[in-house]
Amino acid sequence: MPPAVASGGDPDPTRRVYLDSASGESLHPAARQAFAAALDAAYADPRRLHHAGRSARLVLDNARAATAEVFGVRADEVTFTASGTEAVHRGLLGLHRGSARHGRTLVHTAVEHSAVLHAAAWTGSPVRSAPVDPTGRVRVADLDLSDASVVACQSANHEVGTVQPVAAVAERAGEVPVFVDACASAGRLPLPEGWAALAASAHKWGGPPGVGVLVVRRRARWRDAFPEDERAGHGASGFENVPGILAAAAALQAVVGERAEQTARQRAQVDRIRQVVGGLPDVDVVGDPTDRLPHLVTFSCLYVDGEALVTELDRLGFEVASGSACTASSLEPSHVLAAMGALTHGNVRVSVARETTDEEVEQFLAVLPLAIERLRAQV
């Protein structure tokens, strides 16, 4: 593999390598096609009884049926929301409200997405955080479920990739309903078993932004925690984004169809990154090395400012994310990394995309050590 930088570390100005698919995957070609078709055919209100309304209704119902089939659930358990965050809010808070007579305390793993933490805090009810091991996996044996109304356990961690033992959590939870934030894994891994409500987000699997999926099992004790909306029914609000929903369903079908091949390539690319980065001095690769999301890896570099590293890599043509405090929206360091006992500064999350090539991975690996060295030398 040729070196990706000239000896002085000058960037190739034409190179742009997107390695942040965990924040947002580019639109799948199947989604683009479906979106364009639905913009013309499904503009009307799907609640109306006229021909145009029925056409929109048909598109919406088809998208719902296709999504349900991929997820292995019933179509009437699927609701489309305006985002993954909205699906998290509605799913989690609906289970909490539905369990009010059984318990008051929202329990969540220490490494849930901030959407879960903020929603739990918003209720004003007691909240309990469940500790994780150094790989970021919840310690099921230590899970305290006393007075629990609901337990939130993500399918896999969005920052470090570790897969969570949802089925084991559900078994331990017994009658306490389990809420699963599956935004990081949906489309990439099969859904886990044992949950009462689950949230997913289309733009993370190659669908458009602005489409979330809420699945509430038929037997779940779930009560809408938000104002009723007579037009949208079960757990949603407002006029559905029908073209976006169809595009999301088309992308989901496509990525699941391509999953075996994509997963194998992405796993190998991430293994390669883990191997090379793990050999760099004073760099900590975090998360479970094998039982993990296929497409992402996170590492922290001692004595390096995360924001400076992201900026330097961007200058060199590589687009990555960071959980370090200075790069996130708050001044607090990543609660995920802190809960794991991992280093929070100098943090980089690399997530390979649908079209990432092995050559691009090698170019990134050629550039990265020089970028780290350069930043350390400036200290």
Added chain:
Amino acid sequence: MLELDCRGQVCPAPIIELARHIGDVEVGGLVGVVADDAAARADVPAWCRMTGQEYAGEEAADDGVPRYVVRRVS
């Protein structure tokens, strides 16, 4: 104990200070990192794990700012 005043500094600056000065104490000696940046609470113990030093715990300086104590073991 050698005290490093890292008030007002944001990570990684306190950790860089710690690495610079750990050699200033004998093996078995203590270094206290006084830092108000929230990241130091996670990053001082993580630095100890990565570099083979011992994290001896958190206490409060006179003004209430956390002091993260490290024992040099190598």
